[in-house]
Amino acid sequence: MTDEPHKPAKRPLTLRDVSEASGVSEMTVSRVLRNRGDVSDSTRARVLTAAKELGYVPNKIAGALASQRVNLVAVIIPSLGNMVFPQVLTAISEVLDQTPLQPVVGVTNYLPEREEKVLYEMLSWRPSGVIIAGLEHSDASKAMLRGAGIPVVEIMDTDGTPIDSMVGISHRRAGRMMAEAIMKAGYRKIAFLGTKMPLDHRARKRFEGFTEALAKKGLEIVDQEFYDGGSSLAKGREMTARVLERSPEVDFVYYSNDKIGVGGLLHCLDAGIDVPGRLGLAGFNNISLLDGFSKRLATMDSGREEIGRRAAEIIAARVEAGSDEMAGERIELSPTISRGDTLRARPAGGDYPE
Amino acid sequence: MTDEPHKPAKRPLTLRDVSEASGVSEMTVSRVLRNRGDVSDSTRARVLTAAKELGYVPNKIAGALASQRVNLVAVIIPSLGNMVFPQVLTAISEVLDQTPLQPVVGVTNYLPEREEKVLYEMLSWRPSGVIIAGLEHSDASKAMLRGAGIPVVEIMDTDGTPIDSMVGISHRRAGRMMAEAIMKAGYRKIAFLGTKMPLDHRARKRFEGFTEALAKKGLEIVDQEFYDGGSSLAKGREMTARVLERSPEVDFVYYSNDKIGVGGLLHCLDAGIDVPGRLGLAGFNNISLLDGFSKRLATMDSGREEIGRRAAEIIAARVEAGSDEMAGERIELSPTISRGDTLRARPAGGDYPE
DNA sequence: CCCCGGCATGTTACCGGTATCTGCCTTGGT
DNA sequence: ACCAAGGCAGATACCGGTAACATGCCGGGG
Known part of the structure; x- marks a missing residue:
């Protein structure tokens, strides 16, 4: 029946x-x-x-409970809208695909309280490991991570003290490197355009490293502007226009990411500004946003594939073996500058008089 | 001790x-x-x-086992690299955030066997519902979905028979609509540039609808080219150059997505081609890839936010109530054309002779 | 011919919570 | 002053698997 x-x-x-x-x-x-x-x-x-x-x-629920083993790795990132994170994720997946482990993604929208909540949710599934973006977390989040008794890898950033392991680049150094490259190329009147600072610690650290390197040579940011909300070409475009109008002497603009940087580049092309002669531009993250475009923006690659890969490898190794060695590993990768077509290699020679 | x-x-x-x-x-x-x-x-x-x-x-594992309730919703999408999916995901999250449900993402890379595996993994966690992209699944996948006894919403596409509910647009209709708009604008020598066809069913359906509408007016695709691998501006650019060289008479190019479409646009701008006079262009998906760009590509919006939202709402409603009504719901949204600056509104008047 | 060892399978006791029922104690109506 | 009702807390029986141990059967060496 x-x-x-x-x-x-x-x-x-x-x-x-x-x-x-x-x-x-x-x-x-x-x-x-x-x-x-x-x-x-x-x-x-x-x-x-x-x-x-x-x-x-x-039924994995029952299986996991009985065996006290959960083959999940929590991956906590700030956003899916910034292509960097899907790319890191892809690299993580590729490594974990060769293990019994499986990534589970949580998104924080750059909000510490969301991070705390997402982390709590994730940990309540008793994952085998955690990969989490950034080194800045609320005290409660840090306590949870420490108390979870599982491998934790903090990624993207190495300017700080990790809870356990970390893999990333020093954003301070990235900012410094870019500043040095810019100054070496002879630019002197430098402006900065950035994102919602307080929450994006890595952007903030790049900015700090940047200004610090300028200061070492006796230079200061000539103009700057910050905004909140998501990045977009349009935003980069209008901000750039505003800065150039307000401070016509500016000969270089450093952007906190490629998206607004490309927006700025588009403005310059439309306005007929000589790039990189009269004005240089640089962004960050080597988003292949405009790979087929005639002019490539100068930028810096943070090695996000490698970050994802190494992080996943650390988790995989530590889950496989019994959590012993590889604990507390700290991997600092080197960002690499790509000059593109918006950052000249040396001080303007003949084509731009003094 | x-x-x-x-x-x-x-x-x-x-x-x-x-x-x-x-x-x-x-x-x-x-x-x-x-x-x-x-x-x-x-x-x-x-x-x-x-x-x-x-x-x-x-410990949610234990809790879920005891209560026979798991507040997870499996969301299965083909890729994270195409920004459309992160956007759908975001819409889903926003709705689920107001419920006890939580999305868990699985990525199939457009491969049916991956889909099957991902689905199996997901279902083994006994989620409360499934949201899955597309209507094409392997027999095994369909059997699993049917047998799971939970609400299933297939999204993005409505050209076919859903297992349970579906929310999306008809891609055949989208293709037809674009073809009609193009013909009404007076273009006659139409080319098509597309992605890895066999696996992307929605792109295939758009193509079918497109050619069908052309045929109804006695027209045929003049030239076409397909490629595999990810979309990129560079690819759109070179493919467009190739097509225009091979078939100089072409006066319109329809792309299977905005990314290669914008690549094509860049080529035209560089080559000094009069767009949309001499040549019209259109893509698909209304990716705000180049929102700050001087020329906006004609495209079509599939209402992905609404798709995500409605799908999540169906799941939420059915989980809350006891799975009764709203089962088998079928929602077809209407895609909307945006002409941008690459598809003229009416046949060329004076500026382009006959 | 018996015993031992190893393979193939079954038995038992959880894993860490939750549903449900029971029981105690207080409170208020009459 | 007595009893019903309700608030609050505990006892018990699972949920659906898996670890660890127990068992039965077989062939071969002594």
Whole structure:
């Protein structure tokens, strides 16, 4: 009466259903499905057939509870809108795909309270490891991470003290490097256009490193402007126009990311400004936003694929082995400048008089 | 001996630890932590203090197993590299944020076998619902979805029969609409540039609708080119150059997405081609890739925010109520054309002879 | 011919919570 | 002063698997 002939899925299937269908114990079915322990070929075949026929899907909830093992890795990032993070994620997935581990993504929107909440949710699933962007977390978040007793890798940034391991670049150094390259190229009147500072610590650190390097040579930012809300070409465009109008002497604009940087570049092209002669531009992150464009923006690559890969490798290694070595590993990668077509290599020679 | 004074997290905490610390039963702690059932204020306070002090994080694995409820919604998409999907995801998250449900993302890379695997993994966590892109799935995948006994919403596409509910647009219609708009504007020699066809069913359907509408007016695609691998501006650029060289008579190029479309636009600008007079261009998806750019590409918006929102709402409603009504709901949204600056509104008047 | 060892399978005791029922004690109506 | 009702807390039985141990059966060496 209640049992339909084939599919209609009344009550979810359990090991018991498969065991009854194949005439062996639940334990044996479990062994077959996990490929663990010795099972005769004939039994194995019988069980697999029955499982397939029923359409049985194991219940990981029960499995995880019983085995005290959860093959999930929490990956916590600020945003999916900035292509950098999907790219890091892709690199992480590629590594984890070769292990039994599986990434689970949480997004914080750059808000510490969201981060805390997301982290709490994630940890309540008892993942095998955590990969989390940034070194700045609320005290509660830090306490949770420390207390979780699982490997934690903080990524993207190395300017600070990690809870456990970290993989990333020094954004202060990145800012300094860019400042030095700019000054070496002979630019002197430098402006900065940046994002919602208080929450994006890495952008802030780049800015700090940048101004610090300028100061060392006795220079100061000539003009600057900050905004909040998401980055967009339009925003970069209008901000650039405003800055150039307000401070016509500016000969270089450093942007906190490529998106607004490209916006600025578009403005310059439209306005007929000589780039990189009269004005130089640089962004950050080497987003191949305009890879087919005639002029490539100077930028800096943070090695996000490698960051993702290394982070995932650390987690994988530590989960496999019993959490011993590799704990507290600190990997600082070197950002690489790409001059593109908006940052000249040396002080303007003949084509731009003094 | 084994117990450190404060934090060091030996063995993961359980309800029992909190119950001992606060002198009540585990059951009461559970009630307090879930805010369910009657507990006196004094007890509640005592328990909360103890929990906070210990840094207790509930174990959802155990909770889910016991309560037979898992507040996860599986969201399965083909890629994170195409910004459309992060955007759909964001819309889904916004809706689910106001419910106890939580999205969990799986990425298939457009591969049916990956989809099958990802789906299997997801279902083994016994989620409360599934949101999955597309209507094309392997038989095994369909069987799993049907057998899971949970609400399933297939999104993005409505050209086909859903397993349960669906929310999206008809890509055939989208292709037709664009073809009609193009023909009405007087273009006649139309070329098509597309992505890896066999796997991207929606792009294929747009193409089919497109050619069908052309055929109805006695027109045929003049030239076409397909490629595989990810979309990029550079690819759109070079493909466009190739097509125009091979078939100089072409007066319109329809792209399967905005990214290669914008690449084509860049080529035309560089080559000094009169757009949209001599040549018209259109893409798909209204990616605000170049929102700050001087010329906006004609494109079509599929309403991805609304798709995500409606899909999440269906799941939320059905999980909340007992899976009754709203089952099998089919929502077809209307794509909207945006002409941008690369598709003229009417046949060329004086500025382009006949 | 018996015993031992190893393979193939079954049995038992959890994993860490939650649903449900029970029981105590207080409170208020009459 | 007594009893019903309700507030509050505890006891118990699972949820669906898995670890660890137990068992049965078989063949081979002594």
